Amino acid sequence: MNRVIVVGGGLAGLTAAAYLARGGTRVTVVEQSRELGGRARTSIEEGFSFNLGPHAVYLAGAGAAALDELGIPYEGGQPGGGSFVQHQGKLHTLPEGLVSLVSTGLFGLREKMEIASFFTGLQGVDIEPLARVRFADWLAEQMSTTGARGLVTMLARISTYTHPTSDMSAGAAIRQMQLAFQKNVRYVNGGWQTLVEALRRQVEGHGGDIVSGVSVRSLARDSALRGVVLENGETLAADAVILAGSPHMVAQLTGITHWAATRVPVHAACLDVALRHLPHPSRKAAFGLEEPLYASVHSAVANLAPEGSALIHLARYGGLQGREAGAVRLELETLLDQLQPGWRQYVVKTRFLPDLTVSNAAVLASQGGLAARPQVAVPGLQGLFLAGDWIGPEGMIADASFSSGRSAAKLILNQREQQSEAA
Ligand SMILES: Cc1cc2nc3c(=O)[nH]c(=O)nc-3n(C[C@H](O)[C@H](O)[C@H](O)COP(=O)(O)OP(=O)(O)OC[C@H]3O[C@@H](n4cnc5c(N)ncnc54)[C@H](O)[C@@H]3O)c2cc1C
Numbered sequence: 001m002n003r004v005i006v007v008g009g010g011l012a013g014l015t016a017a018a019y020l021a022r023g024g025t026r027v028t029v030v031e032q033s034r035e036l037g038g039r040a041r042t043s044i045e046e047g048f049s050f051n052l053g054p055h056a057v058y059l060a061g062a063g064a065a066a067l068d069e070l071g072i073p074y075e076g077g078q079p080g081g082g083s084f085v086q087h088q089g090k091l092h093t094l095p096e097g098l099v100s101l102v103s104t105g106l107f108g109l110r111e112k113m114e115i116a117s118f119f120t121g122l123q124g125v126d127i128e129p130l131a132r133v134r135f136a137d138w139l140a141e142q143m144s145t146t147g148a149r150g151l152v153t154m155l156a157r158i159s160t161y162t163h164p165t166s167d168m169s170a171g172a173a174i175r176q177m178q179l180a181f182q183k184n185v186r187y188v189n190g191g192w193q194t195l196v197e198a199l200r201r202q203v204e205g206h207g208g209d210i211v212s213g214v215s216v217r218s219l220a221r222d223s224a225l226r227g228v229v230l231e232n233g234e235t236l237a238a239d240a241v242i243l244a245g246s247p248h249m250v251a252q253l254t255g256i257t258h259w260a261a262t263r264v265p266v267h268a269a270c271l272d273v274a275l276r277h278l279p280h281p282s283r284k285a286a287f288g289l290e291e292p293l294y295a296s297v298h299s300a301v302a303n304l305a306p307e308g309s310a311l312i313h314l315a316r317y318g319g320l321q322g323r324e325a326g327a328v329r330l331e332l333e334t335l336l337d338q339l340q341p342g343w344r345q346y347v348v349k350t351r352f353l354p355d356l357t358v359s360n361a362a363v364l365a366s367q368g369g370l371a372a373r374p375q376v377a378v379p380g381l382q383g384l385f386l387a388g389d390w391i392g393p394e395g396m397i398a399d400a401s402f403s404s405g406r407s408a409a410k411l412i413l414n415q416r417e418q419q420s421e422a423a
Contacts, residue, residue: 004027004028004412005028005241006241011195015070015199020413022070027209029209031212042192048349049191049193051272052356054298055191056186057188058183060178060179061179062395075303076188077301086290094287101115108147110144111145114144115151122181129171130174131365135166136165154287155177157317158180160173162362163292167362167365169368173363179399225238225239241383241385244387244388244401259361262367263361267320267355268358273349274348275347277310279342283297291316315332316328316331319354359389359396386408387407391404
């Protein structure tokens with residue numbers, strides 16, 4: 001039979017399926033939603049490409065490497081310049097280089113020296129011994145000034161999407177900042193759905209099947225894994241299954257509840273704003289120093305909006321955290337008042353998504369950091385594999401989905417090769 005079923009048609013599942021199909025394996029992806037892509041979906045409304053909140057590809061990350069390996073191009077642009085820091089309620093120019101750091105009034109001399117030294121040493125930090133060290137403890141050891149700690153915390157938040165950052169694995173946070181500063185990020189023309197569609201074409205182009213709008217209800221197994229059972233009771237036979245969803249999905253389908261009980265998801269509240277005109281084109285981004293806030297004009301560098309108009313993503317890291325949705329929305333609108341005064345008269349559409357799951361699991365020091373995340377092969381369950389943004393030792397957010405999807409597929413392909421050599 002030699003069929004592999006992939007449960008979940010997000011980036012992790014589609015990446016796994018693309019590698020399997022290219023490797024000559026019969027693969028079927030089952031996605032419960034009618035739309036493929038999971039959290040990487042983009043909806044096109046009135047000519048604007050709305051990602052599900054702000055999405056950027058880390059060009060030095062595992063996702064970019066997998067896309068390159070699969071031959072999937074993704075055009076777009078890199079953000080930079082025209083950025084501000086919101087400090088004590090007011091916007092200040094973000095120092096983006098040594099010259100602007102020296103001249104900014106945002107920090108004192110000792111703070112500037114600590115910030116400069118952080119950037120000089122960042123790429124050389126050995127992250128391995130820092131896997132189980134809390135980011136807050138590492139920061140306290142490295143820096144004595146409030147301003148420098150605040151700026152580095154802000155950068156860690158932007159790079160990892162995690163808030164609060166204190167319990168994060170210092171190794172994981174630093175790795176993510178290293179990636180961000182090595183090659184920057186890219187906002188993708190047409191939105192992340194273009195990546196989803198390219199992966200879908202790879203799967204189908206190499207003979208794989210995709211079934212959407214159908215949920216997997218359980219695994220089919222007796223003494224061995226036999227496949228999956230769909231919501232309509234039909235069994236899809238397979239000798240290997242990749243579960244490419246959340247810890248809760250894994251708990252529901254396998255009965256392994258440990259991960260669902262212990263993983264701490266990363267949330268964000270997002271406001272997506274489409275404008276028919278951008279009042280201040282040179283003002284492109286703003287980040288909160290004290291408050292976990294983000295605003296960026298994604299259409300400034302990527303093709304996401306009709307000519308002359310603009311698409312802006314705003315977010316509060318951490319999501320609502322017990323606050324009223326209306327108060328958080330107001331906070332984000334106020335940040336946009338500061339970045340783009342007058343924006344309200346040009347609104348085409350706004351979309352407020354108060355509680356998105358950015359990642360299924362924060363990378364915590366207490367859980368051992370990246371290297372201690374669950375592995376793609378489920379121990380004791382022959383033929384069962386996992387993929388997703390909480391799986392495997394490499395990358396955070398979508399990089400982990402790409403990386404674990406690729407690893408699960410490679411593991412299955414290797415096993416197949418060994419079996420056929422033995423036969
Ligand atoms: C606001 C926001 C901003 C983000 N920004 C970035 C960013 O800038 N950079 C970055 O790298 N990442 C970013 N991410 C994270 C990135 O979007 C995700 O990590 C990635 O898309 C997750 O892909 P996945 O395939 O692992 O999971 P998902 O996209 O969640 O896919 C899982 C799929 O499984 C399906 N499924 C679940 N249960 C079943 C079942 N029983 N049967 C069939 N199907 C099932 C679901 O419907 C879903 O489609 C962001 C996410 C959000 C929300």
